[in-house]
Amino acid sequence: MSIGLLERFKIGLWRDNPGLVQLLGLCPLLAVTATFVNGLGLGIATLAVLMASNALVSATRRWIQPEIRVPIYVLIIASLVTCIELVFKAWFPDLDRSLGIFIPLIVTNCAIVARAEIFASRNPVGTSIVDGLVMGSGFALLLMVIGAFRELLGQGTLFSRIDMLFGGEPVRGLVLAENGWLLLVLPPGAFFSLALAIAAKNLIDMRRKESSAATPRRARTLNR
């Protein structure tokens, strides 16, 4: 493919971020991001499913009749999610307990079926895996950013219960304040946080466009 790896990451993490730009997978995005660790956990699970489903869909794309491709995507994605759920139950039982229903609900994450349909069904296996990696990272990164933001302002901590990923005794993480702004932990807080994240992205994009349009003529005055 003509696009380099770096360029792909830019697309997945920023330009076409599944959560920020395509607004896909909002259900888990809004539901589990009350803490950073939850966001990271679900992010990793989604990333793994996305890469594997892209690989399988791409590998089978030549002999899947187009009429039945959707049920086949559903089958593939559902089985992969079941596998991931079992793996989480076996190796990260605490995290699994904390994420609860949202691990099986990865099935309903439209970002995954969207990548299968838009990308993996038309591209070779290698590129499709990279696409899964890139898009999954974009989604995971957003989950982590929003999780960190909500945890920090909502309960005044960061990385609480990181033991759920790495084992050991339950930890409260970095405690920066004893209490937080409860609103941010509650579901409306998730909507506000996502809205702020989208607004911030648009603002940065706009600034960039303006400055790149302005540079040729007013380079001196704008750039310091």
Place this chain on the structure above:
Amino acid sequence: MMPDRPIWRSGVTLAIVAAFCTSLVALTWQLTADRIEENRKEWLERSLQPALAGLFFDSPVTESMITIPPPHELPGSDAAVIYRVYAGETPVAALFVVSARDGYAGPIRLLIGIALDGEVTGIRVLEHKETPGLGDKIDTSKSDWVLQFDGHSLRNPEPAKWAIKGDGGQFDQLTGASVTPRAVIRAIKQTLTYFDANQVAVFAEPPKLDEAQESD
């Protein structure tokens, strides 16, 4: 016009993919089942401890388990598990593992410890799928809500007061979740009532009698 492909070809493709996906899940299950069971046991051992607070006992609790198959008068339609706690030969308390079926998102698996005099020694939520940030406050890792029942019994308060404050009862509710606490309180009350009525039977049954055993 769509290319004329015989329908059986689609059927075969679907069947192959389904078979492949099933084997994938089966294989993963094979690889993880033991660990998952181990985790569950370890988690149970760990989580039984808080329901034993303040009790004197000298035998391993997990070995005195009995399973009561449905139908029974305890909460939930699945098998209920009871761990009997002894000090020597004397019964001290019973720990019930039951399911509150009417949670907001599926059953809530509860551990309920009750001393011989009918007082709650401790309650923990073992498994639930309640809404994060709202109903999941029944979990001690999120809030202390479930601790408020310690030391209460069917005499304190009277059975009619076993409800959340919003329903005219005595116990605190959870902000934004009413189905969850109602389900939990109902299950506790039902378990207390059961233990009151069946105390002798609970301790009479020999340990480790499983499925085949008929319950009263």
